Amino acid sequence: MHKDENDGVPEPTRDDVASATGTGAPVNDFDADAHDAAAISDTDANAGGAAPLAAGLKRLSGRGTSGPGNSGRGNSVRGRVAGIASAVAIVAAAGTLVAAASMAPQSAGSRRLEAPLTAVPAGSNVGICPGPARLLEGTPVGTDPQFSPESATARTLVNAAVLSTNAGVLPGSRLAELNGTALAEIAKDPGTPTAAATPAALLAGVVSQRAVDSVSVLSADAVGNQQATAGAVMNYTATDGDLQGSAAAGCQPPSNDLWLVGANTALGRTAVLNLSNASSTPATVSLDLYGAQGQIQAPGSRGLLVAPGTTRSIVLAGLAPDQEKLSIHARSAGGPVTAVIQQSTLRGLTPGGVDFIVPGAAPATRQVMSGVDIQDPASAKALTAKQGFADAAAALQIAVPGPADAVVEIKLYGRDGQKALPGGGVVTAKGGSVTEVSLAGVPAGQYTVAASADVSFAAAVRVTRGQKSESATDFAWSPSSARLGSQHVVAVPRSGERYLVLGAPDDRAKITYTPITADGKVRTAATADLAGGTTALIKVPGEVGGADVLGYVVSASGDAAYGTVLLEQDGRADIATVAVAPGAAGQEQVAVKLGY
Structure with missing residues (x-):
């Protein structure tokens, strides 16, 4: 039978998670991760630089490694962090592509061109x-x-x-x-006709x-x-x-x-x-x-x-x-x-x-x-x-x-x-x-x-x-x-x-x-x-x-x-x-x- 990579690791309790985060209030892992990921994608990833994005990822990774007795939880959190980081990277890359596309020259088919003027040969009077x-x-x-x-x-x-x-x-x-x-x-x-001097x-x-x-x-x-x-x-x-x-x-x-x-x-x-x-x-x-x-x-x-x-x-x-x-x-x-x-x-x-x-x-x-x-x-x-x-x-x-x-x-x-x-x-x-x-x-x-x-x-x-x-x-x-x-x-x-x-x-x-x-x-x-x-x-x-x-x-x-x-x-x-x-x-x- 196939065994999950986390088999044998005890499931953390809400108290363990609260202790790991340094707060006494119970925290929902999914809601917290989703909230932070959303915060990164909506603010840090759109801030226009790599430093805010790195800081946001550091906050997520710090949550999974600080505090005693969280080795198993660290693996689970690190997995979710990796997924969230990948998602954030994709969002940031997509934003960069959109911005680049907006600055790139438009294709000839979408640009408005003025009709060219063509000289007409003189006709008879x-x-x-x-x-x-x-x-x-x-x-x-x-x-x-x-x-x-x-x-x-x-x-x-x-x-x-x-x-x-x-x-x-x-x-x-x-x-x-x-x-x-x-x-x-x-x-x-x-x-x-020939050109005349005067x-x-x-x-x-x-x-x-x-x-x-x-x-x-x-x-x-x-x-x-x-x-x-x-x-x-x-x-x-x-x-x-x-x-x-x-x-x-x-x-x-x-x-x-x-x-x-x-x-x-x-x-x-x-x-x-x-x-x-x-x-x-x-x-x-x-x-x-x-x-x-x-x-x-x-x-x-x-x-x-x-x-x-x-x-x-x-x-x-x-x-x-x-x-x-x-x-x-x-x-x-x-x-x-x-x-x-x-x-x-x-x-x-x-x-x-x-x-x-x-x-x-x-x-x-x-x-x-x-x-x-x-x-x-x-x-x-x-x-x-x-x-x-x-x-x-x-x-x-x-x-x-x-x-x-x-x-x-x-x-x-x-x-x-x-x-x-x-x-x-x-x-x-x-x-x-x-x-x-x-x-x-x-x-x-x-x-x-x-x-x-x-x-x-x-x-x-x-x-x-x-x-x-x-x-x-x-x-x-x-x-x-x-x-x-x-x-x-x-x-x-x-x-x-x-x-x-x-x-x-x-x-x-x-x-x-x-x-x-x-x-x-x-x-x-x-x-x-x-x-x-x-x-x-x-x-x-x-x-x-x-x-x-x-x-x-x-x-x-x-x-x-x-x-x-x-x-x-x-x-x-x-x-x-x-x-x-x-x-x-x-x-x-x-x-x-x-x-x-």
């Missing part, structure tokens, strides 16, 4: 120019339009300019139809007065991983027919998110949205429509397919009929697109004007519109008092996409400083809708309009021409624009009265404008020094150095400044505006995120 204004043949069923030929006097012309690099090299560039058919070659591909004189490749009958595309290739600097404008004029008047639009870069303010689908008003896709990827476009009474839920406004190299036209009255104030938010999934609204008015048999409404700045808490030309307030008041002419006067439209109302403060800056807006200049624009603020009563002149609010909004200003109800009138929309930077190519039509309208709403700004002539030369620069809170009007001459002026290179320094080209026809009630487009983008970096 692409601008899509709207096609000619077309007259609807009637009110079709649905939204797809049918057009009749334009009037006999209608002309649609494109002017464009592409700047050379610092080495004097013109980027490969061309004007083509949307489907790729070439219209004009500006410059051939220069190949790999900057060369600036040159321009130009397209002058090129007649077009459809949507056209200006494209300029990148050179040396730098995006080309280019710009173009399309100008439409007609002296007869229902679409007589002037309309102009800058050729805009494609985007996946666009905001347009100023459409009207009421009686006698026609609004046609043209979506163009110059990419090789199909675009699926969804439209959010906002009216005076709130957002409009329109069947057929989602999933509009625009195939590569095509334009899709949508009659907005088919989506939102009888809307005197209508704003559009166009979002494209897939290929980027451009969006332009052909807006026209017919009051009975009298033409009321035509315009191309282009996208403005995205919703923000501040919007600035320059090139606001206001007629004599007394004549405008007499005209708008007549039936059907309520929209023949200057006005600011505010589209608030969010649910919260916007408290908007409006300021007008003229050539000699700020002008008070009748009514105080502070309005509340309802969230999710479009609000119109009349500019009636403002003295005649050219202005920059700045609007600020506590929530984001989009905005545009309507300007009008014509003071007689029995004669043709015209209108134009000046969208909100971005502040001027460096080297904006501002192309201008070569006919009519042309003005650069520059505004500095806050503080002093300096504008440098350098003429580009039709022979491809970049002429001597001129400078305009704008005081804060003022607007400057610069008349564009017909010629510089014996050549027709085709545009300007515009640069700004100092405080924020904004610019618009104002177009009029001498002796006619024609008006059009073209906001200065943003300059060429530098090399961009994007965050690269890996995941499912």
